[in-house]
Amino acid sequence: MRSERIEVKQLVGKLSKFGNSPVLWLGPMLLMIFAIVLWPVFEMVKTSMMKISSSGREKGFNGFDNYAELLENPNLVATLIRTVFWVIVVVTITVLISLVLAQLLNAKFPGRKIVRWALIVPWASSVIMTATSFRWMLDGYYGIINRVLLDLGLIDENVDWLGSAQTSFPWLIVVAVFVSIPFTTFVLLAGLQTIPQDIYEAARVDGAGWGKTYFQITLPNLLTALFVGTVINLINVFNSFPIIWVMTAGGPGYDTDTTTTLMYKLAFRSQEVGQSAALSVFNFIIILVFVALYLRASGFTKKQED
Known part of the structure; x- marks a missing residue:
């Protein structure tokens, strides 16, 4: 027992x-x-090295032939250049506008809470819904954008804004900035609210002006939040699919494609699944770089080293 x-x-x-x-x-x-x-990820890499039929069946190992065929794709170079331009322009404009808005929302004024709530609406709303709304507003025949511009005398006739890359791509950038601003603004606003007010009071006592205070106190103390917001925006904008696909579907032709929409077209329109998987691997590597930057910005790497 x-x-x-x-x-x-x-x-x-x-x-x-x-x-x-x-x-x-x-x-x-x-x-x-x-x-x-x-x-x-394993399946993606494996698929990129397989020969895939149009019906989706694996027909054997294909080595790096899919990557070679992707490099020979006539639309790849232009798409890569457009993707880099898309990411840099959207993120830069977003960050610059968000810096101003965050500074404004950090100040005390009547109705500040309502303004903060209103600002978050574009981010809280569905991206597909926002892109669809802009697509209808930019309609060449019935869109409200043409109606307003005609009434103001800024144009003489209706413009098919989404009919060519010269007019559609700038509007894609506008919509991407519009949906990216709220999140970035609130990240920067959170960073501003962590700066001790004692520093500003000491600067005012020393006679520092607005410019000196901003560039020597605010901006240096905001670098971490700014870096985190920028890197997250890089990831979101680089992966952005709904805005481009809903508004232009990468068209006309391939003139407004980024690597994300081109990847979709290769898989579901051209039936080149292997090339699409090869481009997916490339996109995944880029995202890993952005994630590494984000982890470093958030202090994860430093903590692990300590």
Whole structure:
């Protein structure tokens, strides 16, 4: 009887130790990461090296031929240049406008809470809904943009804004900035609110003007929030699919495509699944670079080194 009690106590002790084991608590998370992240990445890389039929069947190993065919794609170079331009312009304009808005929203004025609520609406709304609204407003025959510009005398006739890359791509940039501003503004606003007010009071006592205060106090203390907001915007804008696809579908032709929409066209229009997977691998590598920048900005890397 006594030996049985000892065995039960030993079993309870082992179960208690197992219950405190990190593996037990990290297991579900690691399983989820494997199922949602690692396995799809493995399938993506594998597909990029397989020969895939138009029906989606694997026809054997294809090595790096898909990558070679992708590099020979006549639309690739122009799409890469357009993607770089798209990301840089949208993120730059977004950050500059958000810096001004964050400074404004950080000041005290009547109705500040209402303005903050109103600013978050474009970000909280569906991107597809926003893009669809702009598409109808830019309609060449019935769009309200043409109606307003005609009434103001700024144009003499209706313009098909989405009919050519020269007019449609700038409007895509406008919409991307419009939906990106709220998030970036609130990230910068959070950064501004972490700056101690004592520093500003000391600067005023020393006779520092607005410009000196902003560039020597505000901006240096805002760098971390600015970097985090910029990197997250880089990821979001680079991956942006709904805005371009809903408004122009990358057209006319391939004139407003980025790598994300080109990847979709290769898979579902040209039936070049292997090339699409090869472009996906390229996009994934770029995203990993952005993620590494984000982790560094958020202090994760530094904490791990310490």
